[in-house]
Amino acid sequence: MKLSISLSNHNPERWADEIKRRVEGTHTFEHLHPVTRSIVTKTVEIVVTGIYPEGFGSIAHCLFGEASLILDPSELAIALDIGSSTWLVTVFNGSGAVIDRHLIEGGAGELHTMIAEALDKRNDRVSLLSKDVKHSPSLVNQGIIEGTFTYGGNHLTGKKFEAEYSQCLDEWWSTRIEKFANFVTAGNYLDRAKYLVAWGGGVSLPVVDQNLAGFGFVVLNNPQFINALGLKLLTQISIGA
Amino acid sequence: MNYESRRITISYLAVIELCKIFDLPQDAPTQALSAGVEKLIFQHGNVQPSPKVETPQSTQPNKSALSAMVTNFKGAA
Numbered sequence: 001m002k003l004s005i006s007l008s009n010h011n012p013e014r015w016a017d018e019i020k021r022r023v024e025g026t027h028t029f030e031h032l033h034p035v036t037r038s039i040v041t042k043t044v045e046i047v048v049t050g051i052y053p054e055g056f057g058s059i060a061h062c063l064f065g066e067a068s069l070i071l072d073p074s075e076l077a078i079a080l081d082i083g084s085s086t087w088l089v090t091v092f093n094g095s096g097a098v099i100d101r102h103l104i105e106g107g108a109g110e111l112h113t114m115i116a117e118a119l120d121k122r123n124d125r126v127s128l129l130s131k132d133v134k135h136s137p138s139l140v141n142q143g144i145i146e147g148t149f150t151y152g153g154n155h156l157t158g159k160k161f162e163a164e165y166s167q168c169l170d171e172w173w174s175t176r177i178e179k180f181a182n183f184v185t186a187g188n189y190l191d192r193a194k195y196l197v198a199w200g201g202g203v204s205l206p207v208v209d210q211n212l213a214g215f216g217f218v219v220l221n222n223p224q225f226i227n228a229l230g231l232k233l234l235t236q237i238s239i240g241a
Numbered sequence: 242m243n244y245e246s247r248r249i250t251i252s253y254l255a256v257i258e259l260c261k262i263f264d265l266p267q268d269a270p271t272q273a274l275s276a277g278v279e280k281l282i283f284q285h286g287n288v289q290p291s292p293k294v295e296t297p298q299s300t301q302p303n304k305s306a307l308s309a310m311v312t313n314f315k316g317a318a
Contacts, residue, residue: 059310060307064306065303095310096306096309097310097313233307234307237304
């Protein structure tokens with residue numbers, strides 16, 4: 001099976017060759033057959049059609065795929081991508097060219113870590129029973145995704161962390177949105193931008209989505225998949241599909 | 242399971258509603274009313290989940306603009 005893909009990276013100038021060297025070529029993998037449980041071997045030949053700056057796929061999707069933003073080539077939009085490890089601000093024009101970008105450290109993963117550390121510091125009676133336990137950011141994430149704000153799946157030890165979420169979110173959000181604001185105002189982009197648009201999985205976090213909407217951001221559906229959908233479009237164009 | 246038929250009584254207000262649904266006169270014979278109830282039961286049994294309102298994917302990708310994006314990026318790289 002042949003698979004053509006496009007990829008994106010924070011620094012394609014630096015990493016494109018290395019990524020291509022590692023990804024392109026023939027890959028063989030094994031998995032258990034879901035019914036017979038026998039080992040199935042599959043081979044896939046990967047062709048990398050392009051390695052673009054992070055968010056390039058999202059821009060392609062918004063401007064020319066689903067066309068959710070109507071932007072002339074001379075007009076600007078500002079995108080905020082809240083990923084797992086960074087906030088990435090990208091200023092782009094109606095042709096899809098990246099005008100400027102700014103990286104802010106600490107995405108949704110940082111928020112999960114802050115909440116996990118806050119849970120480590122709790123000293124209520126239940127927590128004292130397991131006071132040396134390090135809380136895991138991924139279980140925090142699970143509680144957020146499920147909407148229960150409960151750490152762990154067990155009703156005896158499951159801890160509600162709504163208070164920690166609210167407190168950590170405030171700090172996480174306010175420090176970063178300030179950096180975002182500094183960048184877009186210092187570059188004089190905010191006044192020129194026709195749209196503020198938000199994507200990346202962190203955009204759909206509870207409260208974050210409301211904060212973004214409050215600032216007038218266009219928040220698209222399935223924000224975690226927008227970049228991938230756009231990269232698919234760019235791949236199709238590259239292979240003439 | 243007992244397969245004998247069962248007799249039921251429906252309220253006066255339900256009869257009015259039933260007559261409205263099937264456009265029956267208020268003095269329709271009981272056979273017509275029971276036919277209406279039966280029809281409702283079968284309709285309910287066959288209820289399909291309401292068809293999802295598909296957002297029409299009317300917007301086709303703008304291929305020339307996408308192609309220009311790729312060319313311009315590769316040209317700059």
